[in-house]
Amino acid sequence: MPATVTTREPIAADVDDEAVRREIALRLKAGAIRCRVENGQGGRILVTEWNVIGEQ
Amino acid sequence: MRRVATAVLIALSPAACGTARRPGFPRQSYDEDEQIKQLERVFEKPEMIADYYDPAKTPEAGRRDARDRIISGRLALIDLNYNEFVRQFASNKQAIDTTAEITAIGLNLATAAVGGAEAKTVLGAVAGGVTASKVAIDKNFFYERTVPVLVSAMNAERKQALIPITNGLGQPPEQYTLGQGLSDLDTYYFAGTFLGALQTIQADAGAKEVQAELELTTVRERRFFGKERQDRAAELVDAVDTLSNAQAIALATNPPFSNPEADKMVAAIDPGGKRLRDGGAARRVLKARIPYAKRSEAELDAWETAVRAAK
Numbered sequence: 001m002p003a004t005v006t007t008r009e010p011i012a013a014d015v016d017d018e019a020v021r022r023e024i025a026l027r028l029k030a031g032a033i034r035c036r037v038e039n040g041q042g043g044r045i046l047v048t049e050w051n052v053i054g055e056q
Numbered sequence: 057m058r059r060v061a062t063a064v065l066i067a068l069s070p071a072a073c074g075t076a077r078r079p080g081f082p083r084q085s086y087d088e089d090e091q092i093k094q095l096e097r098v099f100e101k102p103e104m105i106a107d108y109y110d111p112a113k114t115p116e117a118g119r120r121d122a123r124d125r126i127i128s129g130r131l132a133l134i135d136l137n138y139n140e141f142v143r144q145f146a147s148n149k150q151a152i153d154t155t156a157e158i159t160a161i162g163l164n165l166a167t168a169a170v171g172g173a174e175a176k177t178v179l180g181a182v183a184g185g186v187t188a189s190k191v192a193i194d195k196n197f198f199y200e201r202t203v204p205v206l207v208s209a210m211n212a213e214r215k216q217a218l219i220p221i222t223n224g225l226g227q228p229p230e231q232y233t234l235g236q237g238l239s240d241l242d243t244y245y246f247a248g249t250f251l252g253a254l255q256t257i258q259a260d261a262g263a264k265e266v267q268a269e270l271e272l273t274t275v276r277e278r279r280f281f282g283k284e285r286q287d288r289a290a291e292l293v294d295a296v297d298t299l300s301n302a303q304a305i306a307l308a309t310n311p312p313f314s315n316p317e318a319d320k321m322v323a324a325i326d327p328g329g330k331r332l333r334d335g336g337a338a339r340r341v342l343k344a345r346i347p348y349a350k351r352s353e354a355e356l357d358a359w360e361t362a363v364r365a366a367k
Contacts, residue, residue, distance in 0.1 A: 032344070
């Protein structure tokens with residue numbers, strides 16, 4: 001596996017799924033290698049994975 | 057005695073034994089070598105890249121097709137060569153094993169069968185040499201469990217490296233430039249090398265350090281996901297691709313808006329500070345940073361002004 005950094009950002013409860021899908025598309029466009037939504041105890045989390053520069 | 061030994065060696069040579077060309081691999085449905093040659097004739101032409109950037113030879117309307125053709129052609133070549141590469145190691149290992157083992161058995165049998173102490177001593181020494189050389193090969197040549205581990209690591213790494221290429225090919229050439237595509241192809245190629253696999257394994261060994269997780273505490277509110285703000289962020293990502301190396305480095309060195317969370321994220325993905333001296337790294341960092349802007353009017357305005365000014 002390449003060196004990666006994963007960010008986890010809580011999503012407010014009133015954000016609709018379509019808006020989250022657009023956000024995922026934006027992250028992939030910006031170079032993320034993966035982006036998904038996880039359901040945590042406190043609600044949804046936007047999980048985005050990035051390659052570390054120079055490590056892949 | 058010499059005739060006996062020679063006859064045994066000839067009889068047990070790989071050719072005489074009919075050793076399979078590539079044990080463990082069925083015949084492909086196409087002639088791989090010929091396909092590689094054909095693709096090389098087209099995609100290894102040095103002028104291909106220059107032609108792409110020459111508006112007379114590649115007009116604007118044809119750029120996407122031309123980019124896709126170059127990237128997908130080279131991708132296919134890398135894949136075919138990778139298949140050959142992997143099969144070659146599987147073949148060598150098994151072929152050498154088979155050859156050495158059969159030869160050693162044959163020589164041992166011959167040693168027992170021939171008469172005379174001198175003949176037995178000579179054949180015994182040859183048999184010992186063959187067995188010993190096989191052991192040496194086993195110890196020194198990637199072998200035993202090493203090759204399968206490396207191949208698994210290469211396969212996993214190649215899958216990862218393919219993602220930005222397939223994502224990129226779905227975008228217009230202004231967003232996913234040929235330069236970026238070629239750079240991604242280099243990464244993809246490197247992922248299919250033993251050196252790349254070793255780096256992967258090393259990285260896995262320190263997985264806890266390497267796969268850093270950043271818990272961002274700011275809850276992303278509805279405003280953050282507003283379509284208009286997302287569109288502006290997407291346009292900024294596109295604009296970053298049009299920056300020259302110097303412009304990208306300048307902007308990555310001095311971002312126009314203070315954002316500690318984005319700073320933390322940037323420090324994590326570029327711990328070596330490559331963005332401060334390499335245009336490609338600077339563009340990657342800038343694009344990755346933009347989604348982490350808080351997307352207030354002030355922040356988006358600052359970024360748009362800075363990118364416009366940089367161009």
